[in-house]
Amino acid sequence: MQEEQIIAGLRAKDRKTTEYLYDKYSRALYAVISRIVFDKDIAEEVFHDAFVKITKKIDRYDESKGRLYTWMANICRNSAIDKLRSKEISQSGKTNTIDDFVYGMESQSGTQEQIDGIGVKELMIELNDDQKFIVEYIYFKGYTHSEVSEEFDIPLGTVKSRVRAAIQVLKKNVARI
Amino acid sequence: MDIQSYISSGKLELFLLGELTEREREEVLSLAKTHPEIQRELDELEETMFAFDDMTGAVPSQKVKDKIFSTLEKDFILKEESKSSSSSSQTKVIPISSPWKPFAIAASIAAIVASGAAFYYADKYQERNDQFTALLQDQSVMADNLNQVNQQYKEADSRLDKFVAGDFKRIEMKGEGFDMQKDARVDVLWDQNAQEVFIAVNNLNELSEEFDYQLWAIGDDGPVGIGLVNTGEKLTLQQMEAVAQAGAFAITIEPKGGSKAPTLEKLVVLGEVA
Numbered sequence: 001m002q003e004e005q006i007i008a009g010l011r012a013k014d015r016k017t018t019e020y021l022y023d024k025y026s027r028a029l030y031a032v033i034s035r036i037v038f039d040k041d042i043a044e045e046v047f048h049d050a051f052v053k054i055t056k057k058i059d060r061y062d063e064s065k066g067r068l069y070t071w072m073a074n075i076c077r078n079s080a081i082d083k084l085r086s087k088e089i090s091q092s093g094k095t096n097t098i099d100d101f102v103y104g105m106e107s108q109s110g111t112q113e114q115i116d117g118i119g120v121k122e123l124m125i126e127l128n129d130d131q132k133f134i135v136e137y138i139y140f141k142g143y144t145h146s147e148v149s150e151e152f153d154i155p156l157g158t159v160k161s162r163v164r165a166a167i168q169v170l171k172k173n174v175a176r177i
Numbered sequence: 178m179d180i181q182s183y184i185s186s187g188k189l190e191l192f193l194l195g196e197l198t199e200r201e202r203e204e205v206l207s208l209a210k211t212h213p214e215i216q217r218e219l220d221e222l223e224e225t226m227f228a229f230d231d232m233t234g235a236v237p238s239q240k241v242k243d244k245i246f247s248t249l250e251k252d253f254i255l256k257e258e259s260k261s262s263s264s265s266s267q268t269k270v271i272p273i274s275s276p277w278k279p280f281a282i283a284a285s286i287a288a289i290v291a292s293g294a295a296f297y298y299a300d301k302y303q304e305r306n307d308q309f310t311a312l313l314q315d316q317s318v319m320a321d322n323l324n325q326v327n328q329q330y331k332e333a334d335s336r337l338d339k340f341v342a343g344d345f346k347r348i349e350m351k352g353e354g355f356d357m358q359k360d361a362r363v364d365v366l367w368d369q370n371a372q373e374v375f376i377a378v379n380n381l382n383e384l385s386e387e388f389d390y391q392l393w394a395i396g397d398d399g400p401v402g403i404g405l406v407n408t409g410e411k412l413t414l415q416q417m418e419a420v421a422q423a424g425a426f427a428i429t430i431e432p433k434g435g436s437k438a439p440t441l442e443k444l445v446v447l448g449e450v451a
Contacts, residue, residue, distance in 0.1 A: 015253045022242065028227055031234020044241040051245050055252070065206060066192075067220070069227050074195035086324050123233065144196050160187030167190050171225040174232065 003068050010058040018055060025069065026051070029076045036080040036142045043080075050079040081142040123173045131166035138163065183208065184218050193222055336375075336414060343368040345375075348426055350448035357430070357445045358382055363406070365392075365426045365448060372419040374403060381408045381445070384430065390445065391435045394423040400439050425449045 001009075001020055009017025026047075033050065034043040054072050061071055124132060137143040145163060149156045191197050192205045209216040345366045352361030362379040376392060384390065390406035403418040406428060430443040 013252045013255070018246075018249060018253075022245070026242070027234045027236050028230035030237040031230040034234065044237060047237055048241055048245050048248070052248050055249060065202070067223050070193050070195075070223055073226065073230065077195065086320070123229065138194065145191060145194075146196075160191065161185075162187075163190045163194075164185060164187035167222060167225060170229050171221070174225055174228040 004063075007058065007061070007063065007068065010055060013055075022051070025072060028069070029072055032073050032076040033080040035140045036077070037083055042083065046079050046083050047076070050076045053079070077142070084142055123170060126169050126173060127166055130162050131169060134159065134162040135166050135170075180212050180214055184215060189215070189219055189222060193219070193226060336416075339368075339371075339373065340366075343371055343373065346450070348448040348450055350426055350428065350446035352446045354447065355444050357443060361428075361446050363428060363446050366414070367420065367423070367426075367450070369421070372421045374417040374420050375414045376406060376417060377414055378406065378408060378411050381406070381428075383408055387433050388430050389433050389435055390428050391431045391439070392417055393427045393429065393439050394420040395425040395427060396420075396422045397424075400427070402435055402437070402439070405435050423450060 001017070006017055006021055010021065029051070030043070030047050033046050034040070037043040037046055054075055057075070061068070065071075124135065127135060134148065137148050138145065143151075145159045146156065148154065149159045188197070188201070188205060192202060197205065205215075205219075209219055345368045348365040348367060350363045350365060352358045358381070361381050363381060364377045364379060366375040366377070367373070374392075374394070381390065390408065392403050392406055393400040394403050395401075401420075403420055404415075407415055425447060427439070427447040428445045429439040429441070430445060431440055
C-alpha cells in the first residue's frame with residue numbers, strides 16, 4: 001500500500017487499512033516507546049494509547065509537513081517521554097533521575113535482553129564513544145538535543161553534528177544487514 | 178546557499194526527531210521543496226530511522242494488539258453501519274390474510290415498541306459512553322495540570338531554600354529621579370557571597386514589541402548587562418545572571434534582546450547598594 005492510500009484509508013476509518021498499518025509499523029513504533037519506557041506493561045499501555053491517538057489524529061496530520069512514519073514516531077516518542085516524566089514525579093523526592101526509569105545500554109540487564117532479532121549492539125558497533133553517548137541520550141533516554149547540550153556542557157553545534165554522524169553510521173549498518 | 182553543508186549540519190536529523198522550532202521546520206520544508214537533494218536526504222534518513230526502529234524492537238504482544246483493535250472497534254462499526262444502512266431500506270410488503278391478522282398486528286406493535294426501546298437505550302448508552310470518554314479526557318488534563326503544578330512547586334521550594342539559607346540584601350530601585358517612569362519600582366535581591374541576583378517587579382509599564390527592559394549591575398568595571406526583565410510577572414522573583422561586585426543596579430529600555438552597553442537616556446530606575 002502506498003503512503004497516500006494508507007492515509008486515505010485511515011481517514012475513512014477503514015478496518016483493513018488500520019490492520020495494514022499495524023502490521024507494517026507496530027514493531028518499529030513499539031521500539032520507539034520501549035527503549036524509553038523500560039517497564040513492559042507500561043510500554044504497552046503507552047503504545048496502545050499512542051496507536052489509538054494516531055488513528056484519531058490522522059485528520060489533523062498534514063502530509064506537506066513531513067512523512068507519515070516521522071509523524072507517528074514523534075507521537076510515540078512524545079507519549080513515552082510524557083509517561084516517563086509523569087512517573088518520575090509520582091515517585092517524587094528525587095529529581096531528574098531519568099536514568100532510574102531507563103535502561104542504560106551498558107548495563108548488564110540492558111537492551112540486549114529486551115529485544116529479539118538483531119541486537120542493538122550489533123547495529124551500534126561502529127559508533128565511536130561520542131556518537132554512542134548521543135544515541136544513548138537522545139534515542140534511549142528521551143533527551144532533546146538542547147537538554148544534552150545543557151546538561152553535559154557540550155556546545156549545541158557539536159551535539160547536532162554528532163547526531164548527524166551517529167545516524168550516518170547507523171544508516172550504513174542498517175543497509176549492510 | 179551551500180546545500181551540502183546545510184545537509185551535514187544535523188538539522189535534518191533534528192527535524193525528523195521533532196526537535197526544531199516552528200520557524201526552523203518551515204525552513205527545512207521550503208528548502209526541501211526547492212532542493213531535491215534535501216528531500217532525498219530526508220527520505221533516506223527517515224528510511225534509516227524506520228529500519229533501525231524496526232530491526233531493534235520486540236514485537237508487541239497479541240494482548241495489546243487485541244486491546245487496540247477492540248478500542249477502535251466502535252469507529253469501524255460506525256463507519257460500516259453508515260455504509261450498509263443505505264442499501265437495506267428495500268423491504269417487501271406482504272399482504273396479511275384474515276385469521277392471523279390481529280396477532281400479526283399485535284406482534285408488529287410489540288416489535289415496534291421493542292425496537293423503539295432498543296433505539297432509546299442504544300442512544301442512552303451512547304450518551305453515557307460519550308460522557309465517560311469526556312470524563313476520562315478531563316481526568317488526563319487534570320493529571321497534566323497536576324504535574325505542572327508539582328514542577329512549579331519544586332522550583333518555588335528550591336528558591337525558598339535559597340532565601341532561607343542565603344544572605345540576601347534588598348536594593349530598591351526607583352524611577353523618581355528620572356523622566357521615563359516616575360512611579361516605576363523594582364527590587365533587587367542580591368546574595369553577594371553566592372553571587373545570586375533576583376528581581377521582583379513592583380511597577381513597570383508594559384513595553385511595545387520592539388523593546389526590552391535590561392538589568393545592569395554597575396561595578397568598578399562599569400555597567401554589565403545581567404539579563405532581560407519580564408514585566409508580565411509582577412511581584413514574582415526572576416533569577417538574573419550572577420554578580421560578584423556592584424555598587425548599584427539599574428534598568429534601561431533597550432532594543433529587543435538587549436544591548437552590550439546601556440542607553441543612558443532611557444534609564445528607568447536606579448538603586449544604590451547601601
